[in-house]
Amino acid sequence: MTGRRPTRSSFLRRPSGRSRATRTGALSAGALVACVSLAAGCGVVPGTTGGSEDDPITVMTWAPQETGATNKPGMTSFARAYARWINANGGVGGRQLNVLTCNDHNDSVTAAKCARRAVNEEAVAVVGSYSQHADSFFPVLEGAGIPYIGGYGITNAEFTSPVSYPVNGGQPALLAGLGSALADSCGPVSLVRPDTIAGDQLPVLLDSGLTSGGHERAQDQRAAEDATEYGGQSERALEHATGDPVDPGCVVPVLGDRTGTFMDSFRRAREDYPDVRTASVLGSVDQTTVNASGGASGPYEGAYVTGWYPAVDDPAWNGMKKVIEQEAFGDNDIDAADAGVQTTWIAYTVLKKVVESLGDGEVSSHTVRRALDGGLKVGTDGLTPALQWTFAGKLASVGFPRLVNTEVTLQVVRQGRLVSARQGTVDATRTLQNADVV
Helix, strand or coil: CCCCCCCCCCCCCCCCCCCCCCCCCCCCHHHHHHHHHCCCCCEEECCCCCCCCCCCEEEEEEECCCCCCCCCHHHHHHHHHHHHHHHHCCCECCECEEEEEEECCCCHHHHHHHHHHHHHCCCCEEECCCCCCHHHHHHHHHHHCCCEECCCCCCHHHHCCCCEECCCCHHHHHHHHHHHHHHCCCCCEEEEEECCCHHHHHHHHHHHHHHHCCCCCCEEEEECCCCCCCHHHHHHHHHHHCCCCCCCCEEEECCHHHHHHHHHHHHHHHHHCCCCEEEEEECCECHHHHHHCCHHHCCCCCCEEEECCCCCCCHHHHHHHHHHHHHCCCCCCCCCCCHHHHHHHHHHHHHHHHHHHCCCCCCCHHHHHHHHHCCCCECCCCCCCCECCCCCCCCHHHCCCCCCCCEEEEEEEECCEEEECCCCCEECHHHHHCCCCC
16 A cells, blocks of 8 residues: 555655654657566557547556555556547547556656656656655656646645646545544544555544544554564554443554455454454455455444445446446456546546547647646546646645545445445545644
8 A cells, every 4th residue: 555664765754753644745669668678567558540640649557566565457457448448439539549557566666667658658647547656756747747647645745746636535535534434433443554654644644533523543553564464463453442341442454455464364353352343445445355355244344434436336437337348348457346447537537528628739748737727627427526626725734735626435334235324425624624744
């Protein structure tokens, strides 16, 4: 989920005193050789013939794959499927779409190489991507003026950089919204999160929601993000969460792909303790995770999970599902319920509408940014509120000037299925305004 602590170049520098988050701060053989030389695991989906006579639009999508921590192969796989689908249906604004993909390997050096390739290939945007190494790739994109549309929201830099256009509220909104939901329903709360630089922001965000509801702060349990078992962390979390015999507590693991590993250890450890409730955020828990853990008989039954978007059975996802059915049926990397895939779909929806707003004009990184910075309001067919990016937003004062979508959904696991816990969304704006993140 987050970078390893020894990587001291992260934009999130650990402050003295208590842990808290800080502000951050062509498709030819030659292109393929460049990809190999960068050792970044890149790929290309070229535009087909028969479209506009204008030059194709080149973009990039990157995400980590084949690592010991969080992997998001569905994001790049879906980006390639989207390119095949959009090109078969007339392209973007009449222009063909070239999608470059890159594997950042959860490594800061490779993340920078991916960004430099986007510059060399004259990409007009990086779209629907995931990387925790913002300190490595954002300086490259900022230097070239390439917009970063629809990052996953894993780093604070995605909500501060002038070239970032996030489509969700990232970890800030998820954790703040979850804290608000748990304040009225939990006794002592234990947070289990990665022992990393970027992981240091998570307690502050969860606590902002808890304290807004009059609850005490959570106990902060650090854990290795690539561990193979979490027995010790499970026991310490349970000891704290069961400390009040009258008011059962909650254990909140937010470990990305390793959340399932934690829950395997937690399932065994909890047999010796009173009952507690579990809770997490989308990205650490989804329907696939619940299924793999045993469904209704597993440790997630009754757990709260906050997400950014409507449940996957909402009709608003029909467009994304159509792309998967037509261009990626049978691709096991692509799961319609995966938050990374969903974010990539929304990010490409934004790109499409930006390009269409340019009409017959030039499509470049400059014109795309000019449209986004010029007040363009982008609808996402009900998956998010209308998106419009500005540096004068409600959360600029707490270090999140680019965070424009503060809505989160609250889901719960009932009979082994993730379903809506309440109608509509929760707005985390006020909670984040009171967070100690500056």
